[in-house]
Amino acid sequence: METRNIELRLLRYFVTVAEEMHFGRAAGRLAMTQPPLSQAIRALEDMLGVALFVRTKRSVELTPVGKDLLPEVRRLLAGADALRPLAQSLARGEAGVLSLAFVSTADYGLLPLLLRDFGARYPGVRLQLVEATSDVQVEELVAGRIDAGLVIPPLLPRHAVALSYLPIAREPLVIAMSSDAAAELGQGAQEWSQTPVSLHQLADAPLVVFPRRLAPGFYDIIMGCYGAAGLMPRVGQEAIQMQTIVSLVSAGMGVALVPQSLRHLRRTGVVYRPLLESGPVVETGLVWRAAEVSPVLAGFIDIVRTHAATVPALP
Template sequence: MHIELRQLRYFIAVADEMHFGRAAARLHMTQPPLSQTIQALENALGTPLFVRNTRSIALTPAGLALLPEAQRLVQQALGLPQLVQRAAAGASGHLSLAFVSIADYSVLPPYLREFRAAYGDVQIELREATSDVQLDALEKGQIDAGLLIPPLPDRLLPLLDYRKVLAEPLMLAVPEAAAARKKPDALASYKDLPLIIFPRKIAPALHDVILGRFRDEGLTPLIGQEAIQMQTIVGLVSAGMGIALVPQSVSNLKRPGVVYHALKAPSAAGGATLTAGSGTVEIGVAWRRDNPSPVLQAFLNLLRKNPEC
C-alpha cells in the first residue's frame, strides 16, 4: 500500500467542503485531477470514502474513521520542519551527563536550572559517578559529558576535550567537639585526629591536593578512613571519626556535629607564602570530541558563559 500525504490533504479538503468543485478551488486546482486522486486513495485503501450522487456527497463509515487520523498525520507533517530545526539547534533531544559529588554542591544545580529554562524540551539523564568511572563511560560513548576532577589520562587525550569549570579552595571539616577546643583555622591543631579522604585510585588529583596541603604545613596525616562520596566523608566527620579537607562548596552540606573552617594560606620556610595553587581543587567538563550532538554543544555553550571556563 502506498499512500501519499498529498492524497490525505485532498481527502481532508473534500471532507471539509463536501463538494469536489469547492475543494478543487480551495486547493487551487481543477476538479478532474482532484477526483482522480481521491479515487486512487480509495483504491489503495480498498474501500470507498465518499457516497456520491448527482447533487451531494457524504462520508462513508470508512471515510469518517479516516478523517481524524488523516488530520492528525497532516498536522504532524506540518510540524516536521520545526521539529527538525529544533533538534539541529540542540533545543530538543537527549543529554546524558555524569558528575562527581562535589559538583552537586557547586556548579551542577545552577547550570541545570539555566539549561532547563533555555532548553525545556531536552531530556536530561543524570548520573553521579567518580572521575574514573566517568572517563571509562566517555571512552565507551555511554555518556555525552562528565563533570569531573582532572587530569585526563594521557591515553584519552586524543579522544576527549576538557574545559575548566570551577576552581575552589579546600576547607577544613571537623567534628564539633574537636573544634571547640582547638584553633579553628590551623591545620596543625588537628594533627592528632585521623584524616578521612578519597582513595587515590578514585580521585588522584584531589587526593594529592589534600596531602599536599598537609605537606605545605610540614605535617604527615594519619589516614583513618577512605570513602568515595562527599556525603559519606562528611557523615564520618559528623560521627567523630576524624577530620576532612573538602572543597569549599561542600560546606553547603550541613550535618549535625560538623563545623567547617577556612584555612590560612600555608607558609614555606622563612615565611614565604605558597601560592602556586596550594589547596585548590578544580572541576571541569570532559566530552568526546567526535560527539556531534547539538544538545551537547548547547550545554557546552552554556558553560562557556562562565568566566572560569
C-alpha cells in the same frame, strides 16, 4: 499499491474533502480541479483497501472507517508539519537531549549555576543527569554513552587525545569536622566561620576521603596538602560520594578536606572551616569527545565558557 507509498499529499486531500463534504469546494481550496482530486481519493482508498467516502450525485459522506480514520490522519499530518521547525530547532541546539554526568563535588555549587543558565537559554532541551566519579565518566564518554561530564582532572592519559577539556572553576579546600571536634579546638558551633584551622590541630583525627582508584586527582590534592604540612594522615574511612563523606564526619568518624562549595551541604553536627595552610585548591572542568559536538552540546559548552570567564583564577 503498498501503504508505505502513501504520500502526505493524499492524506491532505482526504482531510480537505472530509471537512468540505464536497469535492468541488475541496478542489477549490486545494487549487486544483475536481477530476484529479477524485482520482487521488480513489487511489488512497485503493492503497488502504477500504472506502473512505460514500458518494452519491447529491452528497458526500464519510464511511464509518473514514470517520474513525480522520483524527488519526490529522495527528499524522500535524506531526509531519512539525518536522521542519523541529529540525531547525535541533540544528540550532534549541531542542534535543543532553546527557551530562557530574562529580558529586559539583552538585553544591557549579552544577546548579550551569543548569540554571542553560535552562534559561535552551528551555526546549531535555537533560539527562547522572552522578559519577571522574574515572567512570571518562569511560562512559569514550563509549559514547554520555555527551559530556563535569570532572576533577587529570584525565586518564590513554583517553586524553580523544577528549577535550575545559577548566571551569578552581576553589579552595576547607575542613569539614564534627561540631564536637570544633568545640575541642575552641571553635564556635556555627556551621561556617572565617576562623582558620590548621591541619596540625587535627593531625590525630582520622581522614575520611575518596578512594584513590576512583578519584586519583582529588585524592592526590588532599594528600599533597597534608604532605606540604609535613603530616601523614591516617585514613579512617573511604566513600565515593560527598554526601556519604559528610555524613561520616557528622557521625564522628573523622575529618575531611572538601571543596568550599560543600558548605551548602548542611548536616547536623558538621561545621566547615577554612584551612590555615594556603594553596590547596581543587579544579572542576568539562570534558567531552573532541570529534563529536552536537548543536545541543555546543550550546552547553558556550554556557560553560561564559561561566568560566567570570570566575577569578586562584593562585
